[in-house]
Amino acid sequence: MGSNAGGFDFDLCKRNAMLENKGMTLPKAWKTGTTIAGLIYKDGVVLGADTRSTSGNTVADKNCTKIHFITSNIYACGAGTAADLEHVTEMVSGQLALHRYATGRQARVITAMTMFKQHLFKYQGHVGAALVLGGYDLNGPHLFTIYPHGSTDSLPFATMGSGSVNAMAMFEAYYKDDLDRPEAMALVARAIRSGVMNDLGSGSNVDLCVITKDGVDYLRNYEYLQAKTYTRQFPVKYPPGTATIVKQRVLSLKGVEVIEGVAEEMDVS
Amino acid sequence: MLPRPTTHSKALGPGVAGPELAVATSAVLDRPPQPIAHLPLSGAQPCAVDPAVLGDPRQHTKYPYVTGTSVMAIKYKDGVLVGCDTLGAYGTTKRYKSTQRIYRVNSKCVVAAGGEISDFQYISNLLDELTTEDYRIDDGLELTPQEVHSYLCRVMYNRRNKFDPLWNSLVVGGMQDSQPFLGMVGMVGTHYTDSHVTTGFANQLARPLFRERQQDDMSEEDALQLMYDALKVCYYRDKVSINKFQIAKVTKETGASISEPFALDMRWDYKLFAQPTKWAVGAW
Numbered sequence A: 001m002g003s004n005a006g007g008f009d010f011d012l013c014k015r016n017a018m019l020e021n022k023g024m025t026l027p028k029a030w031k032t033g034t035t036i037a038g039l040i041y042k043d044g045v046v047l048g049a050d051t052r053s054t055s056g057n058t059v060a061d062k063n064c065t066k067i068h069f070i071t072s073n074i075y076a077c078g079a080g081t082a083a084d085l086e087h088v089t090e091m092v093s094g095q096l097a098l099h100r101y102a103t104g105r106q107a108r109v110i111t112a113m114t115m116f117k118q119h120l121f122k123y124q125g126h127v128g129a130a131l132v133l134g135g136y137d138l139n140g141p142h143l144f145t146i147y148p149h150g151s152t153d154s155l156p157f158a159t160m161g162s163g164s165v166n167a168m169a170m171f172e173a174y175y176k177d178d179l180d181r182p183e184a185m186a187l188v189a190r191a192i193r194s195g196v197m198n199d200l201g202s203g204s205n206v207d208l209c210v211i212t213k214d215g216v217d218y219l220r221n222y223e224y225l226q227a228k229t230y231t232r233q234f235p236v237k238y239p240p241g242t243a244t245i246v247k248q249r250v251l252s253l254k255g256v257e258v259i260e261g262v263a264e265e266m267d268v269s
Numbered sequence B: 001m002l003p004r005p006t007t008h009s010k011a012l013g014p015g016v017a018g019p020e021l022a023v024a025t026s027a028v029l030d031r032p033p034q035p036i037a038h039l040p041l042s043g044a045q046p047c048a049v050d051p052a053v054l055g056d057p058r059q060h061t062k063y064p065y066v067t068g069t070s071v072m073a074i075k076y077k078d079g080v081l082v083g084c085d086t087l088g089a090y091g092t093t094k095r096y097k098s099t100q101r102i103y104r105v106n107s108k109c110v111v112a113a114g115g116e117i118s119d120f121q122y123i124s125n126l127l128d129e130l131t132t133e134d135y136r137i138d139d140g141l142e143l144t145p146q147e148v149h150s151y152l153c154r155v156m157y158n159r160r161n162k163f164d165p166l167w168n169s170l171v172v173g174g175m176q177d178s179q180p181f182l183g184m185v186g187m188v189g190t191h192y193t194d195s196h197v198t199t200g201f202a203n204q205l206a207r208p209l210f211r212e213r214q215q216d217d218m219s220e221e222d223a224l225q226l227m228y229d230a231l232k233v234c235y236y237r238d239k240v241s242i243n244k245f246q247i248a249k250v251t252k253e254t255g256a257s258i259s260e261p262f263a264l265d266m267r268w269d270y271k272l273f274a275q276p277t278k279w280a281v282g283a284w
Helices: A011-021 A082-103 A109-122 A164-174 A181-198 B117-137 B145-161 B202-213 B220-237
Strands: A036-040 A044-050 A053-055 A058-061 A067-071 A074-080 A129-137 A140-146 A152-154 A157-160 A205-212 A215-224 B066-068 B071-075 B079-085 B088-090 B093-096 B102-106 B109-116 B168-176 B179-185 B191-193 B196-198 B245-251 B255-258
Touching: A036 A074, A036 A129, A036 A140, A036 A164, A036 A181, A044 A074, A044 A129, A044 A140, A044 A181, A067 A082, A067 A129, A074 A082, A074 A109, A074 A205, A082 A109, A082 A129, A109 A129, A109 A140, A109 A152, A129 A157, A129 A205, A140 A157, A157 A164, A164 A181, A164 B202, A164 B220, A181 A205, A181 A215, A181 B202, B066 B117, B071 B109, B071 B168, B071 B179, B071 B202, B071 B220, B079 B109, B079 B168, B079 B179, B079 B220, B102 B117, B102 B245, B102 B255, B109 B117, B109 B145, B109 B245, B109 B255, B117 B145, B117 B168, B145 B168, B145 B179, B145 B191, B168 B245, B179 B196, B196 B202, B202 B220, B220 B245
Parallel strands: none
Antiparallel strands: A036 A044, A036 A157, A044 A205, A053 A058, A067 A074, A074 A129, A129 A140, A140 A152, A205 A215, B066 B088, B066 B109, B071 B079, B071 B196, B079 B245, B088 B093, B102 B109, B109 B168, B168 B179, B179 B191, B245 B255
């Protein structure tokens, strides 16, 4: 350690292995067992995601945001370890902002893709981030998938996460050339719904993000799928006549004197 | 010499060939049954060299060799449809491209299987023995799909308890008292009945489509279209599958029939797939 020659430094991996041998358990990472999807249509890209974040078998966050801001024309949906996703998307977003100031031009989607894949490959898959990256730049709409080990695919429609196979079934059955905006949004929402309903790692609601040359439409909670059907009101108000009168007995107050006057203060000395 | 019936042994339970009466089993002995030389516990045909003699203690199935992939089935107004492809894969090699993975039990019932093909052939033998019995008795009664489903469930669970499972996911479809019946039995004996059942990859690919579109009173054209869509999606996304399918239909009027193998039209020419890395030269 302390060498200036560069290259990877895996000393801490040895330390972690030694600690695990001694019986220390590493903290469990929050994963986002997820359904994320993206689709290129006639005028742009539609990105979709569910909103459930899980830690083991518990739902940690019922309504988290999985569509991350990269630049004003590029967004990324993330599946995998929540912390890794947050940090890697914020890092690329910051790097791209600096890049924009340096070049004086709008960021391109392939630039973001290249930054992601070079970072993830450097960490050999230990950064658990699987992304669906979509955006619109001077060359038109783009959609890429990026895997934790650093490989990428350029596709017209893509899904990632534990619910990806369920969502892909919808895309494979119903995708057509030249979809228009409402059809594309409906298809992505249908794919995410398929993940939410058929995969245990995905749930709650559907978020959509539509990116075109005119800008971004970030539709947070576009569909509520597992909202509570009944919420209790407090305080409980029962209208008169709610309770059925079974028996009635009226007592007339005979022999009770009613005195009108000023209330007497309680003696608290 | 007549072949030894394998459907039921009172000593060892269904799906296992063995002595008829309770002889030398843990039910009457105070020790667990030992494999006798040349006769494994599961009662399978005697082998030339007993593995135990060679010092290999292995007595249970560990991996499947020639496998079939997913099976999917739906109920509709007049009956049930069961669909699957005709591939028997050897690992990831597409070795046998004309295996029929659907077995017609009788005019009321079909059984389809994913998983080890040889175990499915054994199960077909068991069902054959039962239907031959029915034919011999000749009283006009046939095995109903509910009975076949219960029987297969006992067979699978019994074999699982002997640590020698039949490595299959079975789908039983047919007409039960003029009502469509559809059930599934897994390799450990897990079983259920439902309006649509799927095995293997179709669990994740076809089930969302069925949950959205399948209705118990759908018409036959709608049901066929839904089945074609599901088979197509499974072919697109399952690496070990081929574009050659068979669909079995069981209805009250037409009985049980298995179609000839057919292919479906696949779309490989979407515009945006033509040059996907136009703007990302060097990426995939």
